[in-house]
Amino acid sequence: MIINHNLGAMNAQRQMSTNQNNMSNSMEKLSSGLRINRAGDDAAGLAISEKMRGQIRGLEQADRNAQDGVSMIQTAEGALNETQDILQRMRELATQAANDTNTDTDRNEIQKEVNSLTSEINRIGNTTEFNTQKLLNGEKDGSEAIAAVAGEFTSTDDIGTEDVTIDGVNFTYVDSGATAADGEFSDAEGLAAAIDASDLGDKYTASHSTDKLVLTQEDGEESSTAPSGLDFETTTAGVEGKDAGSGNSAQFQIGANESQSLTLNIADMRASALGITSEGTGAELGVTDGTNNEVTEQALDLSTHEKASEAITKIQSAIDEVSGERSQLGANQNRLEHTINNLGTSAENLQSAESRIRDVDMAKEMMNMTKNNILSQASQSMLAQANQQPQSVLQLLQ
Template identity: 45%
Template sequence: MRINNNMMAMNAHRQLSINNDSVSKSLEKLSSGYRINRAGDDAAGLAISEKMRGQIRGLNMASKNAQDDISLIQTAEGALNETHSILQRMRELAVQSANDTNVSVDRQALQAEVDQLSSEITRISKDTEFNTQKLLDSSFEDKVFHIGANQDQNIKLSIADMGGKAIKVEQEYTVDSNDLKTGTGTAATTVAKFVSVGGTIGTTTATVAGYYEVAGTAASTVLFRAANEAYTTSAITLGVNIYSQTEANVSITTINNAIERVSSERSKLGAFQNRLEHTIKNLDNVSENVQSAESRIRDVDMAKEMMEFTKQNILSQAANAMLAQANQAPQTVLQLLK
């Protein structure tokens, strides 16, 4: 028997340290909920888990992107829905004007409303925007919607110009007049006023109720601007014209074509929205499955770990008791010395 080195106590102490370390690790896993809390717990598992976490977060953000894309499409489609309503009202007015029970004054009143509605269609196309981006003025072209967790996983969308001119319910023509007559000493000119004849642009001659005196020498440069009788510059705006029965019939066809064009654009946006809704469902499904796989790698099995903790805790208590017994062993040497 030896008293300088108590091998039984040393062995019991070593086992107690091992058991206490295992208890500490089990407590850490149970309190954090993770099987891997540091690289030393599972180096390969940690690397795989982090890669999966990056994919999961990318998928979740892609799903959010797709939801934002749907909001943009709904904004544009809502504006086109209002455009549809306006066109239907314009068609009603054209049909009403096509009836010869209306006199000229009646058709002028109907035309006044048509003009306002046509202007509103153009205003809607210019002012409809999402996050400061114009949607219906032809500037929204080849816009990229990123709907994946990795690079280059995207789709593109273009929205056509839905203004009054684009759908043919409003047209503007600018007519220049530069036919000047020259004479000895003074210059004279006659300015023609343009009118609409049977839905086409025609001309007639009219004398302006006033004149301009232009002073200068032969080397002078003179700018001449055509103006109407009130001396204000103007352009000719055409499109839906229901001033007569014939023109009203033509306008009905024009408006029908506009309605079809808006319907086509709305159908395209609706199909795109449906696609994005399926994209979101797929992204959420992939994210769920990848997260499940990542959980199996990184998360702790609470029942199994609790069982391990209980075992290590009992072993630790047993080792502690055995250490106490081992420390009592050298006391027997004293009996030999008596």
């Protein structure tokens, strides 16, 4: 028997310390509700959980961003609803003014209302804002320009090696491989080479497709009528170009990561952009640029039958343009609403996965704490017993 080293007591004390530490950890987890309270609890799990938390918070913010985007779109579309009502009234007035039962005095009174309505369309375009940002004055239109092509025509038959006449201009065939001069064309390797169309007054760009001749009208040519002399089929006709936007597109961040965004362009919806003004002294008609400055535009002239009739067509075009813009806004709103639903689902599922890593199972941890508590009490009892063992040495000294 030895008394300098009570190994039984030392072992009981070590076990008791371990049990108490385990019980303390269980109490911490039960108190916080988290399985991972520090990196040491699960280093890999902590890294994965933090990455997921970044995604979750990004998705939740993207959800709010998309809802703000819907609000912006609804603001713009609501203003355009009023603009369209105004245009419908202007069309009605133009139709009325086109009737020659009206006197000059009558048309003058109609003109006053059209002037006022034109000014109101400008006011709506200049002042409609969301969070101090202008929506309908072109500042949110970052669309790229679309090239104008009046028409493209392809000959229905191979042009072969015979002379051809296009719009009264004769083109002479020259030997294969020869360089075609003005008024000539040649074929190369069985393909009809591009004829020199300079004799057509640069009205077309000429090229070839197999043995067929393709003529594309240059920008600025208004007619989409097929050229004469050959039988042509119209590939495209009347394709109108669109000028580039004057501002920057609205970008909605609808994802948690870079480049997960939606681009929205809102066209200029003021009177001049809609084509319902003409040059003149705008101040006399109440047409301003939104800052009460005089501008060189005036409302459509309804002073005669012919002018009023032309105004009907222009106003109808404006109505169609506003309708198209409202349709585009509505489509983007629907897209954002689907995006909101998807973001909510994604955030929920990711939160569930993160919870399994980070959160504690309360029932399981309560079981662990109960076990550690019992073991701690048992180890305390055994430590007391181990401390009593050296007392038996005294019996040897009696």
